[in-house]
Amino acid sequence: MLALQNIHKTFEARPVLTDVSLTVPKGATHALIGSSGSGKTTLLRITLGMIPFDKGYVKINDQALLSFSPVEWADRIGYVPQDGGLFPHLTGYHNVSLIAKLRGWSKSRIAARVEELRGLVELGEDILVRFPHEMSGGQQQRVAIMRAEMMDPAVMLLDEPMAALDPLIRRTLQQELKSIFQRLGKTVLLVTHDLGEAVFLADQITLLHEGRVVQSGTYAELLHHPADAFVTSFINAQRMLPDAAAVA
Amino acid sequence: MIRPLLLGFVLSGSLPVAAQAADKIVVGSKAFTEGFVLGEIAAQTIEAGSRVPVERKLGMGSTGILFEALKSGAIDVYADYTGTLSEAMLKRPDLKSIDDIQHALLNLDLVISAPLGFNDTYALAVKESFAEKHALHSISDLARVAADIKAAFSYEFMDRKDGYPRMAEAYGLHLAPQRVNRMEHSLAFQAIDDGAVDLIDVNSTDAKIEKSNLRVLKDDRRFFPVYQAVWVARKAFAERHPREWRSLLALEGSINEQAMINMNAQADIQKMSYAKIASQYLGSEAPRSQSWQSGILLRTREHLWLVGVSLLFSVLVGIPLGLAAVRFHAAGQGILITSALIQTVPSLALLCFLIPVFGVGTKPALAALCLYSLLPVVLNTFTGVRSIDPRHLENARAFGLKRSQILFRIVLPLASPTVLAGIKTATIVSIGTATLAALVGAGGYGAPIVSGLSLNDVPTILTGAIPAALMALVAYGVFEVLGLALIPAGIRKRS
Numbered sequence: 077m078l079a080l081q082n083i084h085k086t087f088e089a090r091p092v093l094t095d096v097s098l099t100v101p102k103g104a105t106h107a108l109i110g111s112s113g114s115g116k117t118t119l120l121r122i123t124l125g126m127i128p129f130d131k132g133y134v135k136i137n138d139q140a141l142l143s144f145s146p147v148e149w150a151d152r153i154g155y156v157p158q159d160g161g162l163f164p165h166l167t168g169y170h171n172v173s174l175i176a177k178l179r180g181w182s183k184s185r186i187a188a189r190v191e192e193l194r195g196l197v198e199l200g201e202d203i204l205v206r207f208p209h210e211m212s213g214g215q216q217q218r219v220a221i222m223r224a225e226m227m228d229p230a231v232m233l234l235d236e237p238m239a240a241l242d243p244l245i246r247r248t249l250q251q252e253l254k255s256i257f258q259r260l261g262k263t264v265l266l267v268t269h270d271l272g273e274a275v276f277l278a279d280q281i282t283l284l285h286e287g288r289v290v291q292s293g294t295y296a297e298l299l300h301h302p303a304d305a306f307v308t309s310f311i312n313a314q315r316m317l318p319d320a321a322a323v324a
Numbered sequence: 325m326i327r328p329l330l331l332g333f334v335l336s337g338s339l340p341v342a343a344q345a346a347d348k349i350v351v352g353s354k355a356f357t358e359g360f361v362l363g364e365i366a367a368q369t370i371e372a373g374s375r376v377p378v379e380r381k382l383g384m385g386s387t388g389i390l391f392e393a394l395k396s397g398a399i400d401v402y403a404d405y406t407g408t409l410s411e412a413m414l415k416r417p418d419l420k421s422i423d424d425i426q427h428a429l430l431n432l433d434l435v436i437s438a439p440l441g442f443n444d445t446y447a448l449a450v451k452e453s454f455a456e457k458h459a460l461h462s463i464s465d466l467a468r469v470a471a472d473i474k475a476a477f478s479y480e481f482m483d484r485k486d487g488y489p490r491m492a493e494a495y496g497l498h499l500a501p502q503r504v505n506r507m508e509h510s511l512a513f514q515a516i517d518d519g520a521v522d523l524i525d526v527n528s529t530d531a532k533i534e535k536s537n538l539r540v541l542k543d544d545r546r547f548f549p550v551y552q553a554v555w556v557a558r559k560a561f562a563e564r565h566p567r568e569w570r571s572l573l574a575l576e577g578s579i580n581e582q583a584m585i586n587m588n589a590q591a592d593i594q595k596m597s598y599a600k601i602a603s604q605y606l607g608s609e610a611p612r613s614q615s616w617q618s619g620i621l622l623r624t625r626e627h628l629w630l631v632g633v634s635l636l637f638s639v640l641v642g643i644p645l646g647l648a649a650v651r652f653h654a655a656g657q658g659i660l661i662t663s664a665l666i667q668t669v670p671s672l673a674l675l676c677f678l679i680p681v682f683g684v685g686t687k688p689a690l691a692a693l694c695l696y697s698l699l700p701v702v703l704n705t706f707t708g709v710r711s712i713d714p715r716h717l718e719n720a721r722a723f724g725l726k727r728s729q730i731l732f733r734i735v736l737p738l739a740s741p742t743v744l745a746g747i748k749t750a751t752i753v754s755i756g757t758a759t760l761a762a763l764v765g766a767g768g769y770g771a772p773i774v775s776g777l778s779l780n781d782v783p784t785i786l787t788g789a790i791p792a793a794l795m796a797l798v799a800y801g802v803f804e805v806l807g808l809a810l811i812p813a814g815i816r817k818r819s
Binding site: 150 | 716718719720721723725726729733738812815
């Protein structure tokens with residue numbers, strides 16, 4: 077379980093996050109959605125333990141972030157950066173195994189774990205010897221998920237996992253991602269600006285606006301019982317195409 | 325060994341002890357034909373009557389470098405001229421007699437011999453045909469053709485108190501400034517031979533005057549002081565090695581003007597080795613000259629040493645400085661500007677500044693090369709690290725990598741193409757610049773270049789220039805291979 081409780085963060089006396097709370101139950105997928113400037117990136121960095129915050133708690137399975145060393149915390153959160161964020165100078169295999177290697181894992185233990193994860197994300201054997209620029213977008217993403225899962229973290233955090241991909245590939249990848257999540261059975265927090273992606277992948281959605289939680293709930297709840305007018309306008313703005321009747 | 329010690333001292337930056345500690349006698353010389361010949365004569369004279377090993381540091385740049393070298397104890401003895409000592413070194417043109425000069429030098433703990441027997445004064449010369457055409461006999465006659473005469477003067481002559489500016493003043497001579505070129509002395513003969521210039525400065529004992537068919541113009545207003553050749557030595561040397569110093573004093577009054585011109589001609593025109601000329605003059609057996617292969621081998625070793633140490637320094641110091649420049653903004657600008665400023669100091673000037681601190685020989689050359697090779701490494705490290713996509717660093721932090729792990733696993737590999745390119749530039753520049761090290765007696769490929777330049781002897785120059793170029797080519801190839809080994813394959817082709 078991942079819990080963010082009453083997080084406050086000001087930056088140069090300007091509030092960036094005000095009393096933000098959200099909880100992702102064990103095994104669930106939760107989408108944090110908002111337009112740019114909503115504070116979702118700041119919340120993500122706080123969850124990763126990379127920046128301090130003023131008030132509140134970040135907890136994984138009821139253990140607070142601040143009770144861990146940065147390394148211990150990093151191993152409890154599997155992080156998939158924007159567009160995978162693979163290191164360009166390392167092969168797929170070395171991207172996946174880098175952290176385990178630095179933690180002193182044996183070669184055979186690393187190899188076994190990589191093999192296990194490769195099965196889980198259904199990646200071809202020959203892909204891992206390639207460098208990121210020799211992989212397709214989907215392959216890069218699966219390698220990035222393997223890297224995030226390497227230390228078997230309690231929570232997985234994905235930041236705009238498909239921002240740079242074209243819409244057709246995106247749809248296929250979203251389906252793959254969903255089945256990977258199901259197979260892994262992980263607690264997942266997904267940060268995105270794309271409502272469609274959030275609805276497709278997540279059980280629950282939290283809409284962030286100007287550093288506050290506007291509404292948390294299922295898509296149906298947001299759609300049918302919007303907390304305020306912003307929720308409705310956010311949803312409407314993301315319905316891309318007009319109805320057939322409107323353009324006839 | 326001396327070399328590892330030297331490395332330690334270069335890296336630690338501690339002050340050196342003067343080179344006198346080891347029991348040897350170091351003979352220096354100026355970097356023109358007569359200097360080489362006299363240096364060789366001094367070396368062989370000492371060797372003939374002494375067991376103390378003699379080290380030759382011949383062809384050491386300008387008078388200023390030699391005088392500094394002597395004062396700092398980096399050399400023990402060399403041949404200079406009374407006029408030069410009083411005018412350029414002591415800045416006391418009023419000192420005319422040997423006794424006066426000796427007295428002034430004693431304050432600097434230096435001693436001189438009586439004149440060796442010839443006066444090598446500055447003089448102005450024109451082509452015989454040009455002199456005929458314009459009826460030129462004396463410097464005063466130049467006034468008639470001053471408006472359209474083209475001159476090439478050596479750097480020292482242009483800058484010395486007893487040189488061109490005062491001379492022009494004394495004679496009321498007004499040459500058009502844009503027609504007065506500064507030029508390396510031995511090349512001036514080439515220039516006047518080719519008709520590129522009409523007037524050059526010469527030394528009166530220069531054999532090329534006759535060869536180039538030049539007319540020396542009479543110093544009818546007696547502007548130029550007398551330049552009697554003398555031995556100049558450290559007092560400590562004369563006291564420590566009285567027998568050796570006496571053997572040099574025995575040459576007083578023994579080399580007349582014609583003898584000196586002949587010896588210069590043997591070097592400049594007949595291309596005899598300095599060692600052979602000196603031994604012929606002294607009536608002794610020439611020291612066995614080394615084979616050209618072992619000569620090149622020795623110079624290659626010296627050159628590699630200069631380049632290798634400065635390279636090691638630039639890597640060990642330059643990369644951390646470049647990283648510091650990225651990390652600390654204000655200090656970073658300071659680091660970049662300082663290393664750029666060092667680069668703008670002309671190499672000869674830098675060498676000259678370093679002599680009082682490091683003496684002559686390998687030390688100041690190494691220090692200068694280290695400073696020069698710093699900028700490309702610092703700058704490229706800075707640029708390479710700055711151009712890394714900041715998201716990679718952020719991600720590395722999110723994965724829990726420690727600072728040192730980020731540096732060695734992410735930052736340096738990603739910046740490696742640029743950093744390596746900087747090291748490559750530093751190496752190749754340093755191979756070129758190291759040829760100047762010969763001017764302070766550090767040897768290397770510069771030695772034949774300097775002596776070839778003084779003889780205007782292209783083949784001799786090439787025996788230094790070609791190996792230096794080859795070394796640069798090899799270095800280039802080595803870095804290509806290093807690139808394959810050090811730059812991660814994933815970023816090799818794309819950058």
